[in-house]
Amino acid sequence: MAVTIKDVAKRANVAPSTVSRVIANSSRISEKTKERVREAMKELGYHPNFNARSLANKSTSTLGIVMPNSAKIAFQNPFFPEVIRGISTKAYQEGYGLYLTTGQTEEEILEEVKQMVYGGRVDGIVLLYSRVNDKVMPFLIEQEFPFVLIGRPYNIDEDQVTFVNNDNYKAAKTVTEYLMLLGHERIGFIGGNLDYVVTVDHMRGYEQALNNAHIPIRQEYVVHHEEVKEGGQDAVIELMSIEDRPTALIVADDIMTFGVLRMLADMNVKVPQDISIVSFNNVMISELSSPTMTTVDIHIYELGFEATRCLISKIIEPDFGERKVIVPHRLIKRESCK
């Protein structure tokens, strides 16, 4: 059997409550006693039982991470490992552990979130996506459970949720303007799943920039795909089949851009000579493509880090802390635009 607080108490000749206070490093215990108790803990190899603690405390020092449905698709994309790295770093610093959802469908995930919340399995949750018509967020709001969203709430009053996001609208607008500045007028747009808010924002930015320049928006220049691998490739086929081919492409995400580049190479279309490409994320590997890609660095790590910072402060003092953090983005110019 594991050694408990009682064993330590006996050994140190004090009451269990005293041992508990020593663990919490209460100022009401004399240094002398503390020493003695700590000695006993060492000798016996005492380690606190986490579940007992959580039960008595009603707090777990654990944060839940909720991934979008279908980790299959999600994990294809280095975005997630990188946010998690940011989350992980801050969580470690503050003494929190990490608990991961494993469900694949939306219903499974909602069920898991309910378990986390009702079961007292975590103290707070970071939501790694914002999806149109998502059910997880309304649930969390209704329960008044501490959570932070990476992304932007959609169809929900912004004041009700703490979130960390990029200005994706502006990023897409800037990128479109950048391409126009380079002389492009026929600009294609390869977006992600339209259920995700980020996709919606990208679209709006793209359209706004075009509008401002009085360039008509052509529906055939806009395609959406979820799968990053096949998605990029399929999109290229669609767009390159148009008579009036675009001379520039905005791609939702770097990994998709790999697919785009691959397919373009197969078609013997040269980048950037024949077509320019800008994408989003600046994932580590994006500087290893041929040609290297021009992309918007959205500071993924920071998104995770900041989200965790906000979440923890919300757990500790629910009524203070920022409710909204916008992480700046930056256009990284490399070889794929002309």
Place this chain on the structure above:
Amino acid sequence: MAVTIKDVAKRANVAPSTVSRVIANSSRISEKTKERVREAMKELGYHPNFNARSLANKSTSTLGIVMPNSAKIAFQNPFFPEVIRGISTKAYQEGYGLYLTTGQTEEEILEEVKQMVYGGRVDGIVLLYSRVNDKVMPFLIEQEFPFVLIGRPYNIDEDQVTFVNNDNYKAAKTVTEYLMLLGHERIGFIGGNLDYVVTVDHMRGYEQALNNAHIPIRQEYVVHHEEVKEGGQDAVIELMSIEDRPTALIVADDIMTFGVLRMLADMNVKVPQDISIVSFNNVMISELSSPTMTTVDIHIYELGFEATRCLISKIIEPDFGERKVIVPHRLIKRESCK
């Protein structure tokens, strides 16, 4: 306050113990009572408290995932998301949750593992790496705590640990032989960190194949790097500076190969015309390089899935179950060899 077993008991006019038995679906409770209790649970919106359960049960239905130190480096590589996906799938199927280490250094991680084990935070652990002189594994063995290793134990009796691995030795040997069959004799080897057992195994396979063919091993043809991005690029510089340049390269991992291809392109060395390349892993994105890469598919997802299967069976019945699973590998021929 959350609704507890007591509230349900009152509502259903039974004792708390009966409610508990209904939750566990004990066969000793009549269907009629079960119905009544379930009704009450629904009406009150009862959800079991996870920590209380774990405490009474001494089991958590949670699996710990231990990542190699420095998630920074680890998470650059799609290997990890993909194993985790495999783990996640099986864990979900069996009703287990996932808990992640967050530490960066070896000491931090060991400390976290101790907390997991002593604190009763998880029922078992899957170790995502096997490292020479690792301290985590000896600790787990000493504690007789259920764990499974993805990789191969090193300097530890194989009978003492359950592990899931590829035959990395054979894979490297085959790959080397494949290149020799294509006519190559000057074959370079770009390996990962020599602290990892997989690297050691790759090396042995490479050397063995060369030996069998009576081709002398040249130390200058062998380089090691940990960072996948810079690593690949640095390695190329080293190898291409040799007077007697290799005509083929074996690269530890696909992402590294992206760096290698990038650098080779910068140097105007054509793949596969001037130099052939084989690598390992067959990560999703590896079919998107230019040229697409020939690589060994090690079935990463399956490694995670199998490991979790073994772990759970070990938790449930410690004395049965396989102790060793070798996941087959397969050479995927694409465009990078000639």
Place this chain on the structure above:
DNA sequence: CTGAAAGCGCTTACAG
């Protein structure tokens, strides 16, 4: 088939 009671290993008012 069901209940009363003890116990899992902590924490925390309350008392002194």
Place this chain on the structure above:
DNA sequence: CTGAAAGCGCTTACAG
């Protein structure tokens, strides 16, 4: 500064 006791929300022998 320290202790005795109650409580966190479950489970599980034991008894009937």
